[in-house]
Amino acid sequence: DTAVSQTPKYLVTQMGNDKSIKCEQNLGHDTMYWYKQDSKKFLKIMFSYNNKELIINETVPNRFSPKSPDKAHLNLHINSLELGDSAVYFCASSQRRAGGPDTQYFGPGTRLTVL
Amino acid sequence: SQQGEEDPQALSIQEGENATMNCSYKTSINNLQWYRQNSGRGLVHLILIRSNEREKHSGRLRVTLDTSKKSSSLLITASRAADTASYFCATDYRGGSEKLVFGKGTKLTVNP
Structure with missing residues (x-):
């Protein structure tokens, strides 16, 4: 069984379009994340939700809007896609605990290509 | 920048050899994690x-x-070809938000 799954795996779209990426985890974790990995493999956090509440919101254009319908799902909607949005987007989950972030479990990634 | 920095950026070794990767960071941390x-x-x-x-x-x-x-x-001791991957360190900064900050990674190639 896949612990953290994302759909789609590949997404190719034109500039200006709106697209969504979905993420689901079956680990029973209460915290989920979106990361962006650029072409140089640099991984940067975008958002984090804990029990459907936004707890981390990095400096991300407001064209990116996360939505967490329940603690097992975290979706990412991107409006007016730009060339610079091309990257691999990873979803991850963990269990929140005192003393800092715990082990994070990553999905397989969604490779977004904006033409 | 708070991010960790791994070195070397790339490492190529033969199967059976040991591989050592380093990570440096800038401010006090709670924990440090390694990912492949x-x-x-x-x-x-x-x-x-x-x-x-x-x-x-x-x-x-x-x-x-x-x-x-x-x-x-x-x-990584007694490396295997299957260890070929990128390795990242990630830190969470004491007093910071609940996020992991990842380094740029070390690309390890283990040649058979």
Whole structure:
């Protein structure tokens, strides 16, 4: 069984379009994340939700809007896609605990290509 | 920048040799984690070491942490071709938000 799954795996779209990426985890974790990995493999956090509440919101254009319908799902909607949005987007989950972030479990990634 | 910095950026060794990767960071941390990423895949957690720990082992992996030097090392012993991957350190900063800050990674190639 896949612990953290994302759909789609590949997404190719034109500039200006709106697209969504979905993420689901079956680990029973209460915290989920979106990361962006650029072409140089640099991984940067975008958002984090804990029990459907936004707890981390990095400096991300407001064209990116996360939505967490329940603690097992975290979706990412991107409006007016730009060339610079091309990257691999990873979803991850963990269990929140005192003393800092715990082990994070990553999905397989969604490779977004904006033409 | 708060991010960790791994070195070397790339490392190529023969099967059976040991591989050592280093990570340096800038401010006090709660924990430091190491992750592996195979080409085209998501990251996989390897080891978490807490700021009050100095060394941790898991199978062929050995991680050390020196908080006075703000550095950590990951040693893979008796490497295998299947260890070929990128390795990232990730830190969470004491007093910071609940996020992991990843380094740029070390690309390890183990030649058969």
